[in-house]
Amino acid sequence: DGPFTVAIDGPAAAGKGTVSRALAERFGMAHLDTGLLYRAVAAQALAGADPVAAATSLMMAELERADLRTPEVAQEASRVAADPEVRRALVGFQRRIARQAGGAVLDGRDICTVIAPEAEVKLFVTASAERRAERRFEELRARGVETTLEEVVGDVRARDERDARRRDAPMVRAEDAEVVDTTAMTIEEAVEAASGFVERAL
Ligand code: C5P
Numbered sequence: 432d433g434p435f436t437v438a439i440d441g442p443a444a445a446g447k448g449t450v451s452r453a454l455a456e457r458f459g460m461a462h463l464d465t466g467l468l469y470r471a472v473a474a475q476a477l478a479g480a481d482p483v484a485a486a487t488s489l490m491m492a493e494l495e496r497a498d499l500r501t502p503e504v505a506q507e508a509s510r511v512a513a514d515p516e517v518r519r520a521l522v523g524f525q526r527r528i529a530r531q532a533g534g535a536v537l538d539g540r541d542i543c544t545v546i547a548p549e550a551e552v553k554l555f556v557t558a559s560a561e562r563r564a565e566r567r568f569e570e571l572r573a574r575g576v577e578t579t580l581e582e583v584v585g586d587v588r589a590r591d592e593r594d595a596r597r598r599d600a601p602m603v604r605a606e607d608a609e610v611v612d613t614t615a616m617t618i619e620e621a622v623e624a625a626s627g628f629v630e631r632a633l
């Protein structure tokens with residue numbers, strides 16, 4: 432019942448969120464979608480707040496705001512996430528969740544590399560840019576967000592580039608992270624593949 436960390440990184444809309452939630456449910460662990468932290472800071476920055484101040488005083492309740500899942504907030508998230516001071520303000524909270532009793536699944540961009548390099552399971556969940564954009568487009572449309580496939584392709588590409596190129600904690604596959612490529616997988620297959628890695632480490 433001690434700490435057991437499943438660290439999941441990968442580009443936008445690769446299926447990290449779905450896989451993480453399913454793993455947390457299946458293995459009875461906590462789950463933290465760390466992208467929400469950056470999105471919550473971004474939402475406050477878009478409302479005029481200073482991003483570092485917003486990150487320093489971030490409250491859990493702010494992660495539940497319904498408007499964090501918009502393309503506009505996503506773009507701003509990848510901008511505020513490039514600021515090392517914003518990132519530093521969010522490290523402690525993420526590490527506490529990662530090492531809590533009972534285990535935790537964390538997904539983001541720097542979980543295997545920076546937040547929890549000691550994690551028992553490290554995965555890099557990815558998919559082709561086309562598949563990722565299609566999935567995000569369907570997801571947004573299902574939620575009634577007005578957008579086009581071209582817009583989503585542009586959003587995903589811009590964020591991936593910014594996230595991969597920033598100097599502090601860039602998105603990269605950790606050397607010891609297992610790759611789960613979900614391009615040709617159903618949700619169930621992706622969850623099964625990821626579960627296999629957790630079961631072998633338990
Ligand atoms: O995962 P999600 O798409 O919600 O993340 C939004 C943005 O937050 C990413 O594009 C990235 O810039 C940033 N992020 C990050 N590090 C994390 C999680 C998210 O820089 N661990």
